[in-house]
Amino acid sequence: MLSVKNLMVFFENALALNDFSMDVQEGRIVGIIGSNSAGKTTLMNTLSGLIIDMRIKEKRRGGERITVYGDIIFKGENIIDTQPHERVKKGIVLCRERHPIFPESTVFENLKMAGYLRKNAQVKEMIESVFELFPALVNLKSRKAGFLSGGEQQMLSVGMALVVMPKLLLLDEPLLGLSPMMQTLLVEAIKGLRNDSGITVLLSEQFARPVLPMIDYGYIIENGMLTLAGTGSELMDNPEVKAAYFGV
Template structure:
């Protein structure tokens, strides 16, 4: 069996003296969708940001394509082929949609810009209609499409999506998750998905892990997690997962 594309071993991270991640082990294999689910404050976004070096892992190792990236600066990690669509979208609001996409393509000097722009506009036709519009004037769903499109413009080997459904209407969530599925199914894109909407995430993913208070408490095939009574009670049937202590990650 080939080595995972992304691998975390014993990764811990802190905000000051507060532990946000506690000895996390996690693998993402090439060509699969892996989701990380958990309650708000469990440390999901912190884990994704730690992969990108901010915050730094205080212990453990993070490797990508067999290379140890634990101590690399964020820009060097991005150049290896990781791209992130962050929580809250964080588009450049005063720049146009086209300019935002150009920022994503800057990693390769814009060499593939026309080709990749066509791909993004095919995936998200709404963006094609709004190329000249300021990003900050678009709806939340359109901004989420733009954030994902901007990440795709860097031609990543691994696409990391942090809460892509957050604050969006159900119809838009369906469109976003449909696009994520198409990227994996049609292009073989490897995707690491952090998501609070456990049902949608596990329906989409091949494998999943549950993060509670900075620790992975359960991992396995996504279908098995969907059928797990403890997952159903905590995340799928209106129950509440164990709450994280104050400051234990976002």
């Protein structure tokens, strides 16, 4: 479904992604594991096309130069120069790091706003399914999103991405800051999404422990470079992964 080829992203002369290649097959859950500043967010922003907006903004204000090389093939088409909103229309939807929601609007309003690109009837249906996926949100429907707990906001922001009806859902550190219980809940929800709706998921995480058991395939990145790839269980059994991520 998605094939990333020799991706390089520079912020001025600093290399954030270095010759990075990977594949995501349809219907799979694929993980990107890497520590702080490994390049996870840069990858997500490049896949969603946000980096194009960032590059234009930086250029306008005479800021740093952002350069992107390489190819992103989505369903047979190279989208490296495709605008972010066009990528959303193609079904690539990013749920960004640290749940940016509209804090002054209610949970329900947030979900409705997320669906502005889709037809009203579809949005209604998708909002229903978000409430099925995250029953905890039902009673919070009319609450201002800014008053939700971190975990609830995370559920809301994943819900907002779902309302857009993604084919490929990009989740940048969805488990960040969540309690183990909340993490389990979200992991189950993501697995359910794939099983019930056939949505392909690419998610990034710093911590391998909660992620490796749920993914079909994973890539480990360090300093913008791919260091290891394999199925979830291959990575779990890998001595380097064990040493670096499980402390054994």
